[in-house]
Amino acid sequence: MNSRIIIINTIRWFLLLFVQVFLLKNMGFYDLSTPFIYVLFLLLLPFGIPNILLYLLAFGTGLTLDAFYDTMGVHATACVVLAFVRISFISISLNRDAIDDPEPSLSYMGFQWFSLYAFLCVIAHHIVLFFLETFKLTEIGYTLMRCGLSCIFTLLIIFLVEFIFYKRTSR
């Protein structure tokens, strides 16, 4: 069981990063809306994962993305923020003892919870990402617009992926 989760997540990591780096990196609407689908990997990590491991994975994933995007540390920081939001949201919205689902995916948690969860995580990630990229507050309107539009694009793709791999049986 445990090794299966590891294998699934490893494959997912490679797949998502591959798609992100070689496909989505070249996409974008007028530099306004850029999807960052790789955050789905962090969203779908199992509930039982220790915080330190989650942070390390987030940081490592971010650094890998940074290597491809040539933005050392920007994605890593954004991923760390996402991890923090993920931990906070899960600890607030779910009773820790009652968690028997393996991972916070759409198939297990339902549309309502997952959409809020994904939205909060993605928006936090994008805000940090774009503000670190711009690194100044003078173009705040433009940066916020990029955040919002990219967030919509990313969420769209995340839901797309989740609906494709939707498992009805488990619920």
Add this chain to the structure above:
Amino acid sequence: MRNLWIFVSRYNAFFLFFVFFTIGIYLTVKNNAYQRSVTLNSSNEIVGTAYERLNIFKRYLNLGMVNDSLAAENAKLKTQLLTLTTVDTAKDVKVIDTVTNQEYTYLAAKVVKNSITLRNNIMTINKGSVDGIKNGMAVIAPQRGVVGFIRDVSEHLATIQSLLHKDTKISVTLKKNNALGSLVWGDGNFDIKKAFVKEVPNHIKMYVGDTIITSGYGSFPAGILVGRIVKPNVATNDNFLSGELNLFTDFGTLQYVYVVKYKKAEEQKALESLVKPNE
């Protein structure tokens, strides 16, 4: 200590977040040229603004010193200006009178010593025999007015026996009717603005404001403005009138003068010396 450890482990999510977030920001700023430049620039801007404020204050404190240096520079520039406009490089200016066929040349000279307070005043100019100055040449003031005669000449300097000297006598006329007279500073007169025209024939009427010019009979060219009558028709004991006039020349502020070289001076002198007095 144990409580602290419990506290940290309980909120480990936040502390870990803090650690990783700091590392992330550090990496971002350290490794990206743009973000680093923005960080450096904004900090530079803060430091720069502070320095600017300080500088404004400092500038105020240094005002006195700056004033002094500016004044010194001003003086230096003025001196330079003076050497540039100095008359040392001046060449003779030729004035050709085509009617009487007299030829004069003018040579500008700087007054290096002036005196106006003595009974007999002598001034010194910075041109001498090298520049062709000879004894007896006429000296006039730049705008208008006469100054005097060359008295002694050395190689590079010359002295002028100015009008303010008891022996100086210049042949003048009234401009309106060419009545002759002689200009003297006069005995008992110590006013540098005033002079007397003497030996004007009795039948000539002088009025206040009449212009006196040089006659052209001496070393002076004809028509140099001398002054204006202020007290006409002062009777003397002989058959001549005299008048008091205000000089155009301001001897007190005289800095440059023109030495008038008369080309035929030698010839005229030689010719006139043939006439023996009391012949």
